Amino acid sequence: YLGPTLDLHAGGVDLTFPHHENEIAQSEGYSGETFCNCWVHNGFVNINNEKMSKSKGNFLTLRDTLKTALDVRGFRYLVVASQYRTALNFTPESLDFAKNTVRRLDKFKRMLDDYLATTTTTEEANKDDSENDPLVKTAKEALAGFEAGMNDDLNAPRAL
Numbered sequence: 001y002l003g004p005t006l007d008l009h010a011g012g013v014d015l016t017f018p019h020h021e022n023e024i025a026q027s028e029g030y031s032g033e034t035f036c037n038c039w040v041h042n043g044f045v046n047i048n049n050e051k052m053s054k055s056k057g058n059f060l061t062l063r064d065t066l067k068t069a070l071d072v073r074g075f076r077y078l079v080v081a082s083q084y085r086t087a088l089n090f091t092p093e094s095l096d097f098a099k100n101t102v103r104r105l106d107k108f109k110r111m112l113d114d115y116l117a118t119t120t121t122t123e124e125a126n127k128d129d130s131e132n133d134p135l136v137k138t139a140k141e142a143l144a145g146f147e148a149g150m151n152d153d154l155n156a157p158r159a160l
Helices: 013-031 062-067 072-080 092-117 123-129 134-151
Strands: 006-012 036-042 045-047 088-090
Touching: 006 013, 013 036, 062 072, 072 088, 072 092, 088 092
Parallel strands: 006 036, 045 088
Antiparallel strands: none
């Protein structure tokens, strides 16, 4: 269905050996071709600084988590703002921080929209003023910082 070679394969850091090593051996032994071009191994999800585990009884399903009083956008930010190779510590405090960050980003966007609504919008005026506009300069610096973070092994915390 997917062909003999995958572009990307992901799994937990605990599956690197022997699970993924066995997948490579079995798949390449069968097909004679490279099994996967790129492997991504993510860190664990921790609940209050302890590895989430069914056997420990401290696990959450996404469905159950979203049914609670959880702020979905805050949860998304918490996940996206974590570096994929490191553990994600899910606590009430980390979720509150993420929710507050989303609120601050929303407020910033409203302020930016208001600012842009009061500025000249003709293409010629924007071209002439953009070199001196502090907002344009800050936006370019932010974009460069975002790109640098994402180019550093998808370092989302640095990018954001």
